[in-house]
Amino acid sequence: MAAKGEKQIYLDYNASTPIDPQVSAVMQHLMHDAFGNPSSLHWAGAPAHAIVESARQQVADLLGCSANEIIFTSGGSESNNLVLKGTYFAAQRESAHIITTQIEHPAIVEPCLFLERLGARITWLPVDRTGRIDPEDLRQAITPGTILISIMHANNEVGTIQPIEECASIAREHAIPFHTDAAQSIGKVPTQVDDLGVDFLTIAGHKLYAPKGVGALYARNGMKFEPLIHGGSHEHGHRAGTESAMLVASLGKACELASDLSSVVSIQALRDRFWSELQQAFGDRVVLNGHPGERLPNTLNVSFVGEIGADIIAAMPEVAASTGSACHTGLVELSPVLRAMGVSRDLGAGAIRFSLGRTTTEQEVDLVANRIIRLLLPSSRGMI
Numbered sequence: 388m389a390a391k392g393e394k395q396i397y398l399d400y401n402a403s404t405p406i407d408p409q410v411s412a413v414m415q416h417l418m419h420d421a422f423g424n425p426s427s428l429h430w431a432g433a434p435a436h437a438i439v440e441s442a443r444q445q446v447a448d449l450l451g452c453s454a455n456e457i458i459f460t461s462g463g464s465e466s467n468n469l470v471l472k473g474t475y476f477a478a479q480r481e482s483a484h485i486i487t488t489q490i491e492h493p494a495i496v497e498p499c500l501f502l503e504r505l506g507a508r509i510t511w512l513p514v515d516r517t518g519r520i521d522p523e524d525l526r527q528a529i530t531p532g533t534i535l536i537s538i539m540h541a542n543n544e545v546g547t548i549q550p551i552e553e554c555a556s557i558a559r560e561h562a563i564p565f566h567t568d569a570a571q572s573i574g575k576v577p578t579q580v581d582d583l584g585v586d587f588l589t590i591a592g593h594k595l596y597a598p599k600g601v602g603a604l605y606a607r608n609g610m611k612f613e614p615l616i617h618g619g620s621h622e623h624g625h626r627a628g629t630e631s632a633m634l635v636a637s638l639g640k641a642c643e644l645a646s647d648l649s650s651v652v653s654i655q656a657l658r659d660r661f662w663s664e665l666q667q668a669f670g671d672r673v674v675l676n677g678h679p680g681e682r683l684p685n686t687l688n689v690s691f692v693g694e695i696g697a698d699i700i701a702a703m704p705e706v707a708a709s710t711g712s713a714c715h716t717g718l719v720e721l722s723p724v725l726r727a728m729g730v731s732r733d734l735g736a737g738a739i740r741f742s743l744g745r746t747t748t749e750q751e752v753d754l755v756a757n758r759i760i761r762l763l764l765p766s767s768r769g770m771i
Contacts, residue, residue: 396751399707400685400744401543401571406637407596407745413640414598417633425630426621435632442639446603449642450588451579453608458622459635462602463570463591464494465615467537469604469626470566470587471498473612474535481506484532488512488520488549489727490542495568496723508532517678518547518728526557536565540583541572544711544724544740545677546686548576555584564610570594570602574645575683586610590642592634596745597641601634654743655684657752661741662687664756668764676711676730676738685744690730691737694763695719699739702762706755711738 397405406414417438423431425439440454447454460466475483487499489511499509510528512520520538529536536558541548551567558565566587569578574595580588588605592598606612606625618627665673669691676688688711691699696710711722711730719736730738741755 393705394751394754395705395707396755397707398741398743398747398751398755399709400747401546401594401683401740401742402709403593403599404596404744405746406598407641407644409644410597410637410640414633414637417636421632425632426619435630438632439630439635442635445639446590446605446642449573449578449646450605451581452605455623456605456608458604458606458625459630459638460602460604460626461600462593463492463568463589466589466591466602466604467492467494467566467568468498469615470589470606470612471495471502471535471537472615474564475502475505475507476613477611478534480532480534482508482532483534484508484510484530486510486512486525486528486533486536486538488514488538490514490518490544490547490724491537491539492543492568492570495537495539512538514547514727516729517681518542518545518676518724519678519681520549520554522550522553522557525554529557529561529563533561533563536563537587538565538567539571540567540569540578540588541576541683542677542724543571544709544722545688545728546571546683546742547678548572548681548683550681551583551585558586559584571683573642574648575651575685577648580605580607590638592638592641595638595641595645597637598634601631601638603638650745651684654745654747657747657749658685658687658741658743660749661743661752661756662689664753665689665759668756668760674734676725676728683742686740686742688738688740690734691739691759691763692734694737696737696739699737699759699762703755703758706758709740709742711735711740 421435425435443454555565564586568589570591586607590603592601672692674690721735725735
């Protein structure tokens with residue numbers, strides 16, 4: 388915990404975002420109103436139904452799709468599981484082939500490993516040192532048995548943005564459904580589904596200034612997949628379970644706010660300022676992890692050469708950030724993402740991910756940079 392009176396600074400927006408005040412206002416308004424079942428036809432259900440459908444349109448507007456292509460879920464993990472397992476079970480072939488990457492979120496990796504135990508064949512595409520795949524590797528991996536390609540839009544650890552448009556085009560050439568986990572990219576970069584060329588797209592509310600426990604899946608009309616949760620005919624028969632008008636409305640409002648990317652410019656400027664300050668102080672003793680250009684505007688993953696990231700974070704309890712490695716009994720274990728990128732154990736040990744958000748200030752960025760400089764360069768006066 389931070390010392391009493393010390394300013395707490397949150398730089399872990401890729402892990403979870405605070406609820407936006409406008410989203411919170413929607414939730415407060417609906418806390419006791421619209422309590423009816425959205426599927427009920429009477430006076431109590433009608434307002435709840437209207438709220439759910441209004442939110443569905445807000446999500447659709449953000450993605451540039453039809454409202455009937457939006458399925459509300461409990462979050463990104465459920466959306467990803469619905470695509471992967473639903474497509475596999477609909478294929479009715481035990482040896483069906485799925486292509487994904489080595490740097491996916493566990494919400495993709497673990498369902499794929501589960502399907503592998505059921506007989507599915509999984510191809511894990513490699514990435515280069517910047518965390519990007521080569522679309523030609525995807526082309527070469529396709530087989531007659533490939534039923535789905537799932538490649539994340541932007542990586543949660545290093546922020547690298549994948550060439551989704553080119554990959555989706557390859558998938559279309561072979562009439563293979565294409566899914567992207569856009570949990571990290573929504574609200575940070577454009578995510579119009581037709582521009583990306585995707586058939587499925589995942590949204591997670593708590594990465595988007597909405598509460599935890601709500602998400603959505605875009606599923607292009609005509610896509611075939613089995614539901615994970617069976618029961619009533621909610622969500623066009625794709626996801627049984629009575630919708631929470633309050634949670635769904637909060638996601639809708641968050642998506643409405645996310646359609647305005649103007650704040651991204653200032654967030655990127657702060658990220659670049661932070662990186663410049665670290666480079667000025669440490670020179671080649673600090674290394675960027677991730678693509679220098681094709682990267683989320685809020686994400687800065689760096690390795691401090693010769694240091695342990697977890698130790699740096701532990702020495703700054705007032706700063707919330709994430710490390711790229713775990714330390715167990717003196718041994719450093721790299722994250723699967725850094726390992727797939729070919730980052731050495733020594734360099735990866737010093738990795739820290741700083742992810743900025745709408746409320747991050749210039750003062751906060753300067754304070755954290757100065758704190759790290761004073762911590763790692765004791766002889767420095769901490770001048771930036």
